[in-house]
Amino acid sequence: MREVKIGAKYRHFKGMEVEVLMIAKDSEDLKELVIYKHDNEIWVRPLEEFLSEVDNNKYPDVKQRYRFEELGGVLDEK
Numbered sequence: 001m002r003e004v005k006i007g008a009k010y011r012h013f014k015g016m017e018v019e020v021l022m023i024a025k026d027s028e029d030l031k032e033l034v035i036y037k038h039d040n041e042i043w044v045r046p047l048e049e050f051l052s053e054v055d056n057n058k059y060p061d062v063k064q065r066y067r068f069e070e071l072g073g074v075l076d077e078k
Contacts, residue, residue, distance in 0.1 A: 002051050002066070004034055010068040013054045017071065023047065 003061050009019050018036040023034055024044070032047040 004047065005070065008032060009071045011037075011064070011066055011071055012061050013059070013064040013069075018043070018068070 004020055006020055006022055009017055011017050016038055018038045019037045021042070023032050023035055024035055033044050034047050034050040036043050037047070044068060050068050052067050053065055054067055056062065
């Protein structure tokens with residue numbers, strides 16, 4: 001099973017690179033959320049969605065298998 005690595009950088013299937021900051025839990029339903037940084041803004045997405053495969057019916061030209069794929073290393077601060 002795939003897992004998210006804290007501090008690792010990932011590429012979104014649309015091309016942007018992000019850095020995973022931490023995994024959090026939603027206080028209402030305890031679902032895990034990925035907290036990540038992109039362009040000096042903080043974003044959150046459900047872990048299940050972060051790890052999901054690209055919907056090739058909706059995005060037939062995308063070659064990347066997963067919504068986010070690990071690039072390795074840590075993003076440089078801009």
